[in-house]
Amino acid sequence: MTRDEFDIEEALTRAAGWIRAADSLVIAAGAGMGVDSGLPDFRGPEGFWRAYPALGKAGIGFSDIANPAAFYQHPERAWGFYGHRLNLYRHTIPHAGYQVLLEWARTMEKGYQVFTSNVDGHFHKAGFDPQYIHECHGSIHHLQCISPCSEHLWSADEFEPEVAVEQCRLRNHIPRCRYCNNIARPNILMFGDGDWIETRTHTQYINQERWLEKIRRPVVIEIGAGTAIPSVRYFSQRMQREYQAKLIRVNPAEYFSLTKSFASIPEGACTVLQQLNKKLINVQ
Secondary structure, three states: OOEEEEEHHHHHHHHHHHHHHOOOOEEOHHHHHHHHOOOOOOOOOOOHHHHHHHHHHHOOOOHHHHHHHHHOOHHHHHHHHHHHHHHHHOOOOOHHHHHHHHHHHOOOOOEEEEEOOOOOOHHHOOOOHHHHHEEEEEEEEEEOOOOOOOOOEEOOOOOOOOOOOOOOEOOOOOOEEOOOOEEEEEEEEEOOOOOOOOOOHHHHHHHHHHHHOOOOOEEEEEOOOOOOOHHHHHHHHHHHHOOEEEEEEEOOOOOOOOOOEEEEEEHHHHHHHHHEEEEHHHHH
């Protein structure tokens, strides 16, 4: 089914009904969630190199720089990339759709949970309770030792990266491990990553699993989650399979047709969330 063949009004009506009937809200968010906030979309090498032309010039792809090996081979460049992202995430304001979701979440009888592959910390920034967020790939706002000398993590708040964007290179001092003075890196699950410290994320996972045992009528709203890195898609499908959740998929590119427990809306995150909110308000 092509995008033009979708009955978006029908999908919105169906989705709004599911939200009204739910006792709990599960937000499953991928990289597309941040696009309406102005964050870059790395879909394909061209999109990535458009955001980081210096890496494109050197023929360095996303999986090459988002890799622990990059911190050993060229730490100034690796931190040029991650330092730029850290600054971008700190200074970008989450779009209005986050507040729509937060309003829905606060009305749910059994509460809410967020499952996200995004490392930007924008659910925290938008006011979601940290104890209800599971960041399955970690967070750029926490640091760890490059070759873990311990399981300790610490906040990145004190690190203020100065980045030469044209060269994708860190200008100031590389952050160091608080415990052994080795190079520090973001606490993010990277490609080919055997050194990621998952203790923080595992605690989030346990909290989420305990909450899932208590819900009865969940609705999942999956936003901007693709198939290239399918962590969020797998989670949504698990929610359907194990918890009989209704699934609302919001994605302008990778979508599927309607079924009895699945509504797909091929538009951007902020637009769809605001359209759904209007439907919910008009019924009340």
